[in-house]
Amino acid sequence: MIPPRGWQRWLVALAVLHGIIGCAGFFAPYDPAEQDRERPYVPPMRIHMVDTAGHIHFRPFFYAVQLRAGSFDQFEERTDQVLPLQFLVSGARYRLLGLVPSRLHFFGASASRIYLLGSDAYGRDQLSRILLGGQISLLAGLLGAGLTLFLGALIGAAAGFYGGWRDGLLMRVAELFVALPWLYLLLALRAFLPLTVSPLRAFFLIIVVIGAVGWARPARLVRGVVLSAKERDYVRAARGFGAKEGYLLRRHILPETSSVILTQAAILVPQFVLAEMTLSFLGLGVPEPVASWGSLLASLQQYSVLVSYWWMYMPALAIVPFFLGYLGLASALQEDAGTGKIEKVTSGGRW
Amino acid sequence: MRYFLRRLMQGTFLLIGVSILTFLFSTLAPGNYFDEMRLNPQISPETVAALRAQYQLDRPLPVRYGRWVNALLHGDMGFSFAYNSPVAPLLWVRTRNTLLLTVTATLIAWALALPLGIWSATTLGRLPDRAISGATAALLVIPDLVLAIGVLILAVRTGWFPTGGMASAAVEGLSPVQKLRDLAWHMELPVLALVLSALPTLVRHVRAAVAEVLDAPFLRAAASHGIPRRTLLYRYALRAAANPLISLFGFSVGSLLSGSLLVEVVMSWPGLGPLLLEAILARDLFVVIGGVLCSTVFLVTGNFLADALIYWADPRIRRGAPAR
Amino acid sequence: MERLLIVEKLEKRYASTQLLGTRKEVKALQDVSFSIARGSTLALVGESASGKSTLAYCVACLERLTSGRIIFDGNEITAFDEKQLREVRPQIQLVFQDPARSLNPRYSASEIVSEPLLVRGRLDKREREDRARSLFAQVGIPQEKARQRVAEFSGGERQRLAIARALSLEPKLLILDEPLSALDCSVQAQIANLLIELQASLGLTYLFITHDLAMAGHLSDEIAVMERGRVVELDAADKILQAPGKEATRRLIAATPRMGAADHPPQVV
Numbered sequence: 001m002i003p004p005r006g007w008q009r010w011l012v013a014l015a016v017l018h019g020i021i022g023c024a025g026f027f028a029p030y031d032p033a034e035q036d037r038e039r040p041y042v043p044p045m046r047i048h049m050v051d052t053a054g055h056i057h058f059r060p061f062f063y064a065v066q067l068r069a070g071s072f073d074q075f076e077e078r079t080d081q082v083l084p085l086q087f088l089v090s091g092a093r094y095r096l097l098g099l100v101p102s103r104l105h106f107f108g109a110s111a112s113r114i115y116l117l118g119s120d121a122y123g124r125d126q127l128s129r130i131l132l133g134g135q136i137s138l139l140a141g142l143l144g145a146g147l148t149l150f151l152g153a154l155i156g157a158a159a160g161f162y163g164g165w166r167d168g169l170l171m172r173v174a175e176l177f178v179a180l181p182w183l184y185l186l187l188a189l190r191a192f193l194p195l196t197v198s199p200l201r202a203f204f205l206i207i208v209v210i211g212a213v214g215w216a217r218p219a220r221l222v223r224g225v226v227l228s229a230k231e232r233d234y235v236r237a238a239r240g241f242g243a244k245e246g247y248l249l250r251r252h253i254l255p256e257t258s259s260v261i262l263t264q265a266a267i268l269v270p271q272f273v274l275a276e277m278t279l280s281f282l283g284l285g286v287p288e289p290v291a292s293w294g295s296l297l298a299s300l301q302q303y304s305v306l307v308s309y310w311w312m313y314m315p316a317l318a319i320v321p322f323f324l325g326y327l328g329l330a331s332a333l334q335e336d337a338g339t340g341k342i343e344k345v346t347s348g349g350r351w
Numbered sequence: 352m353r354y355f356l357r358r359l360m361q362g363t364f365l366l367i368g369v370s371i372l373t374f375l376f377s378t379l380a381p382g383n384y385f386d387e388m389r390l391n392p393q394i395s396p397e398t399v400a401a402l403r404a405q406y407q408l409d410r411p412l413p414v415r416y417g418r419w420v421n422a423l424l425h426g427d428m429g430f431s432f433a434y435n436s437p438v439a440p441l442l443w444v445r446t447r448n449t450l451l452l453t454v455t456a457t458l459i460a461w462a463l464a465l466p467l468g469i470w471s472a473t474t475l476g477r478l479p480d481r482a483i484s485g486a487t488a489a490l491l492v493i494p495d496l497v498l499a500i501g502v503l504i505l506a507v508r509t510g511w512f513p514t515g516g517m518a519s520a521a522v523e524g525l526s527p528v529q530k531l532r533d534l535a536w537h538m539e540l541p542v543l544a545l546v547l548s549a550l551p552t553l554v555r556h557v558r559a560a561v562a563e564v565l566d567a568p569f570l571r572a573a574a575s576h577g578i579p580r581r582t583l584l585y586r587y588a589l590r591a592a593a594n595p596l597i598s599l600f601g602f603s604v605g606s607l608l609s610g611s612l613l614v615e616v617v618m619s620w621p622g623l624g625p626l627l628l629e630a631i632l633a634r635d636l637f638v639v640i641g642g643v644l645c646s647t648v649f650l651v652t653g654n655f656l657a658d659a660l661i662y663w664a665d666p667r668i669r670r671g672a673p674a675r
Numbered sequence: 676m677e678r679l680l681i682v683e684k685l686e687k688r689y690a691s692t693q694l695l696g697t698r699k700e701v702k703a704l705q706d707v708s709f710s711i712a713r714g715s716t717l718a719l720v721g722e723s724a725s726g727k728s729t730l731a732y733c734v735a736c737l738e739r740l741t742s743g744r745i746i747f748d749g750n751e752i753t754a755f756d757e758k759q760l761r762e763v764r765p766q767i768q769l770v771f772q773d774p775a776r777s778l779n780p781r782y783s784a785s786e787i788v789s790e791p792l793l794v795r796g797r798l799d800k801r802e803r804e805d806r807a808r809s810l811f812a813q814v815g816i817p818q819e820k821a822r823q824r825v826a827e828f829s830g831g832e833r834q835r836l837a838i839a840r841a842l843s844l845e846p847k848l849l850i851l852d853e854p855l856s857a858l859d860c861s862v863q864a865q866i867a868n869l870l871i872e873l874q875a876s877l878g879l880t881y882l883f884i885t886h887d888l889a890m891a892g893h894l895s896d897e898i899a900v901m902e903r904g905r906v907v908e909l910d911a912a913d914k915i916l917q918a919p920g921k922e923a924t925r926r927l928i929a930a931t932p933r934m935g936a937a938d939h940p941p942q943v944v
Contacts, residue, residue, distance in 0.1 A: 175361075176368045179654065181609030181646050184627065188373075188643045191631035233777035240735055240769050241791035241844055242761045252779055274494045278613065281496060282628055300500055301617075307507050316497040324492045 007332035014325040021134040025094030028128035029108045029116075033289050034092065036113060036123030039065070041309050042075050044118045052079045059084045064112040073308070083111045118311035120299065130315050133291035137280075138322070140207055140292070141273030145265060147211030148272070152218030153261055159219070160226030161249060171223070177216035185213050186275060190284045199290040206285055210275050218264045222257050229256040259333065266330035270323045277319065293318055355662050362655040369647045370423075373640050374416050428644075429637030433630065438641045441626070446608065446645060448517060449615065449622035452538060453607040456545035460553055461603070463546070468557025473584070475562055484558075487551035495548040499617040502544045512540045516619050541618045545611055549603075556599050560592040567591065593664055601657015608646040679880045680734065680848055681710040685743035687729055703729045704904045707743070711848075711897075716874065716881040718891035718912070720927060721901035727884045730901075731852045734882060735769050736760050748847065765795065768841035772853040774833035778825045778840075784811075785821040788839045795844065810839040814869060831862035835869065842873070850882045855890060867894060888927045892916045900924045 020027060047060045061084045063077035089108035096102050108114070117126040159170040189209045197205065229235065235252050243251075273293075279285035280294025288295065296315035299305050305312055422428075428438040471483045493501075506512035513519065517537050518530075525533065564570065565588055573587055574580075612624030619625070623642055630638035687704040704726045711717040719727050732738040734745060736752060745753050752763050771777035778787050786793075788810050789803040798806065804821075811818055814835040825833060834854060841849055851870070855863040871894065873879060885891050891898050891912065898915045900908040908921045919925045 172364070172368075176365060176372065179365050179647065179651050180369065180372075180643075181606065181650055183612055184609050184643050184646050187612075187627060187631055188639055191634075191636070191639050232779075233771045233773070234779040236732075236737060237769060237771065237777055237840070238790065238794065239737060240764055240767075241794050242764045243794045247794060255781060270494075274496065277494075278496055282616065283632065294496075297496070297500065306504060310504060310508070313500060313504055316500055319494060319497065320492055323494060327488075327492060 006335065007329055010325055010329035010332055014322070014329060017321055017325060018138065021131065021138055022097050024131035024135050025096055025102070026104060027106045028094075028125070028131040029091065029105055029114065030125045030128045031092035031094070032124060032129040032132045032291050034124060034128075036119065039075075039113070039115070039119055039123040040121050041073060042115045042119040042123070043309075044311050045077075045115050047085065047116075051082055057082065057084075061085060062109070062114055065115075081111070083109055083114075085109060085114070117314050118309070120296075120312065126296075126311065126314060129291040129296055130293070130318050133293050133296055133315065134318060136203065136286055136290060136292040137273050137276050137294065137319070140203065140210070140276040140286075141269050141271075143207045144210035144214075144272040144275070145268040147207065148214045148268060149218055149261055149265055151211065151215040152264070153222050153257065155215065156219035156222030157226050157249070157254065157257065160223035161230060161245075161253065163227075167223070171220070174216040174219050177213070178220075180213075182213055183275075183278070186210065186279065187282070187284065189213065190279060197287075199286050202286050206276055206279055210272050214268060214272070218261070218268070221260045221264060225257045225260050226253055229253045263330055263333045266326050266333055270319075270326040273319060273322065355659070358655060358658040358662075362651055365651050366648065369651070370420065370644065371416065373644050373647070374419055423644075428641040431630070431635050431638045433633040433635040433638070438637050441638065442623070442641050442645055445621065445623045445626045448620065449608055449611055449624065452541050452545065452615070452620060452622065453611050455538065456542045456549065456611075457603050457607065459542065460546045460549040461600070464550060464553035464557050467550075468554045469561050469584075469589075471554065471558040472561035472565060475565075480558075483554065487554050490547060490551040491555075495544075496613055496617075498548050499544045499614045502540060502547070503617055506540050513537050517621050537620075541611070541614050541620050544614045544618070548614075549610070553599070553603075557592075557596060560595045561588060564588045564592040594661060597660045597664060598657045601653050601655075601660065603653070604656055605650040605653020607653070608649040677712055678710040679713045679748060680882070681744075681746040682734065683708050683744045683746070685730070685733060685745065686741045687726075687733055687738065688741045702904055704733070707901075707904075707906050709899050709906060709909055711880055711882060713847075713880055714874070714878050715897070716883055716895040718883045718885060718895035718898045719901060720885055720888050720891050720898055722886060722927070725901040726904040727886075727901060728852055731769065731850050731882070731884055734848075735767050735850055736764050737769075765791065765844040766846050767848045767850065768844065768846040770834075770837050770841050770849060770851045770854050773857045774830070774837045775825070775857075777837055778833060780825045783822045783824060784816070784828070784836055787825070788836060788843060791840060791843045806843065807839075810843055813842065813873070814839045829862075830858050831865060834858060834862075834866055838866075838869070838873070842877070846879070848880045848882065850884070852884045853886070854883075855885070855887070863890070870894065886927075888916070888924075888930075900927065 042065055045062050045065060047062055048057075049060055050056050051061070061082045063079055064081065064083060065075040066078055068074040068076045085107055086109055087107050089105050089110070090103045091105040091108050093101065093103055113125065115125055115127070117130065119125060120129070155170055155174070159167040159174075186209060189212070190206075193205055193209070230253060232252070235248055238248055238252060276285060276292065277294035277297070280292045281297050282294075283298065285294055286292045293315045297312070299312055426439055428442065430436075431438050431441055434441055467483055471480045474480045490498075513536060517534065519533050519537070570583065570588060570591075573583055578587075608623055611620075611622065612627070614620070615622040615624035616628055623646065627639060627642040629635070630642065685704055685707040686702070689701045689703055690699070707726075707730060709717065719730065721727050729738065733740055740753055743753070744751055747763065747767065750763070752760065755763065782790075785804055785807040789798075789807040792798050792803050792806060807821065808818060811821065816832060816835055816839065820828065820832075825836075828836065834857075838854075854870075855866055858866060867890065870881070874881060881895070883891065883895055888898075892915075895912050898908075898910065898912050899906050900915070900921065908915065908919070908924050910920075915924060916928065919928055
């Protein structure tokens with residue numbers, strides 16, 4: 001029973017990704033709400049090492065952009081001035097991890113604004129918005145998953161441990177929730193709550209809604225584990241020396257649920273981040289001007305944006321590495337628990 | 352027989368439970384939306400008063416529930432304030448559109464998933480399996496929202512597909528055959544998005560189910576009796592692998608109404624999804640309730656269908672023995 | 676009291692609910708009566724599903740009887756409430772058949788063996804570890820292995836741990852539910868001898884449950900033969916083995932492998 005190393009690698013990768021988003025204020029060059037009406041929908045600007053005269057510069061640099069003569073949405077680089085990229089610059093105020101006030105940014109430029117991932121309709125830097133929007137989406141996903149798992153584990157453990165009519169009732173209710181199409185339920189729940197609320201309230205509202213929808217599946221899994229753990233001989237033995245129920249739960253039964261809960265966490269977090277993104281994309285999530293990955297994508301619902309401004313799709317790709325990390329973690333954890341039996345190569349040679 | 356009846360009972364209880372849940376949700380709506388209706392200039396105050404009386408909001412909850420169920424069973428699903436029409440015909444049209452997409456997509460997805468999954472399982476660990484598993488893993492990592500928008504952008508940049516809607520502007524003047532072709536052309540993109548998002552899970556399940564059966568002792572025994580490979584695969588292995596796949600199929604049927612919401616919204620397909628969304632934004636609560644109820648009924652029926660199919664297909668269940 | 680344990684007309688019935696609400700009653704134990712003298716061993720022998728394990732759980736106060744009495748050390752424990760039972764249970768300890776299942780694989784040997792003491796809340800951590808050490812010595816587990824997990828012990832060692840755990844609360848009666856069945860042949864003898872030694876040194880009383888009549892004869896003073904929930908024969912060990920009375924007993928004797936069986940083929944019953 002030596003724990004395999006697979007899942008730890010995924011966990012490290014995820015920690016790094018979350019760390020970057022957690023320190024989004026540092027990595028983002030600008031404040032996400034900062035507008036620049038002169039530069040709407042600027043395409044991503046390129047970093048150069050070699051200038052137009054053929055000289056190689058040690059410092060990466062970029063060119064400022066300006067509107068092409070005669071066009072109102074085509075931008076071109078002004079190659080007359082080489083603007084160096086600066087690292088560890090002082091910029092807009094933010095709070096690192098939401099706590100420590102700071103003005104230090106990973107990179108920036110003093111002479112002109114640099115849009116590594118382009119800008120939106122108000123000239124706001126997309127890179128900054130994606131990084132800081134990630135904080136909202138990820139936090140909503142993590143908290144929502146936490147709520148669901150807490151509810152699910154509580155109900156599942158109670159149902160499994162006490163059995164009898166309590167178990168029957170709780171599991172019927174769980175079946176009910178599993179039977180409901182979750183996206184529809186999510187939207188419906190959101191519908192029955194006030195539409196226009198402050199961003200903070202909306203945020204917590206969403207977490208509660210997301211969390212309240214998904215508890216049934218983890219509850220059933222935890223219940224299964226508790227049911228089988230309850231019948232183990234060592235639990236019987238402990239009863240034999242006079243152990244009380246609380247002790248049995250704490251020492252023998254609940255530790256067995258940890259692997260199920262962790263695996264469920266790895267599966268649920270990305271789903272809930274996606275749920276928040278979906279809600280925000282549809283206009284039911286965190287409202288402007290707060291950015292979240294979903295609301296950043298909302299502008300794509302306009303045909304003109306879809307056709308001309310492809311970089312507005314970038315926020316959608318931001319979630320992919322997280323999905324990859326979480327799914328990898330989940331299947332590594334499942335293999336650890338022995339449920340991934342198909343993954344091992346059987347004697348497939350015969351066929 | 353008992354098993355069948357039990358599942359039927361469970362399904363019915365589920366439906367009743369869902370109806371109660373949905374009804375309760377509607378009563379939770381803050382504020383009286385009839386007040387909002389009064390603010391709407393399109394609806395005359397007389398209509399408001401009449402509807403108010405009809406719905407009898409001051410009666411106790413169980414009574415209202417009873418009247419609601421009663422109305423439901425008579426085909427009356429309430430009134431849509433945004434569309435100014437009864438809800439039922441509205442839902443019917445939109446449901447039909449959604450089913451057009453999802454039934455096509457489901458059939459295509461299964462038609463692809465079965466051979467791919469079987470091929471993957473029979474070549475476990477070798478190149479075809481690795482390639483297929485790699486592709487499904489890559490697809491799985493892309494959430495359906497991302498996929499739908501991505502596909503749409505692809506359409507827009509290449510100009511190969513129409514960028515939304517169900518029919519072109521000039522559709523009225525076309526012959527029936529041309530109308531059909533126009534419809535099919537509009538369906539391509541959403542169906543593509545739906546198939547791509549459903550395929551990886553299906554392929555994985557088929558692969559898992561078949562691989563597990565291929566490894567079973569009874570199959571090795573049959574092989575040692577000299578039964579040819581092809582017969583072994585189709586007659587023996589697939590039969591045994593059918594159970595989990597039938598459940599999965601039932602689930603596919605169940606999500607026919609609810610799985611395509613995002614794709615429909617992104618691609619402007621006039622189905623149940625966009626209707627629900629608009630209803631939410633417009634606070635058109637009867638439509639919301641109706642939509643949720645419809646898709647839930649589908650889901651519950653789909654699961655029940657899966658149980659019924661397993662019952663029919665697996666003699667062990669019929670006899671009451673535990674299935675594995 | 677000369678007889679430590681007296682069981683009178685014990686009956687245990689289960690109600691199993693069938694599909695549409697009808698109840699079917701299963702009589703697990705019927706009219707079971709026996710007693711065990713202090714310091715001696717009674718073997719309960721029978722085939723599978725003869726109700727042996729159920730009887731063990733009933734005597735260990737882990738299951739409630741449907742009817743009948745159990746008198747332990749002069750007290751009628753069937754009349755006890757839950758609180759009183761909790762005081763009695765430490766005096767009757769169980770050793771299960773499969774130590775791989777009766778020991779929690781997450782904890783170390785020392786923790787497992789001293790768990791009963793943790794439950795009773797009597798000693799602190801240091802004292803529990805000391806007690807564990809002395810228990811290890813009693814059952815023959817090397818001290819270096821104290822911190823290891825169950826997976827790193829052999830089958831015989833695990834059963835020793837289970838016995839050590841049962842001894843930690845200084846019980847009077849030890850119920851051993853097929854303690855040797857899951858062990859290899861050679862190891863069985865070692866554990867059997869350990870049990871005999873412990874009985875002599877600690878003055879323990881054993882209720883020894885097994886399907887192996889030969890082992891029962893080797894270890895016990897009296898044998899009770901069970902068949903389908905009833906005690907069909909109860910007598911001193913040597914008498915039963917030499918002159919079995921009932922059909923069931925004869926079948927069990929015929930089923931035991933013996934050396935030189937080729938010369939005396941077992942009777943086909």
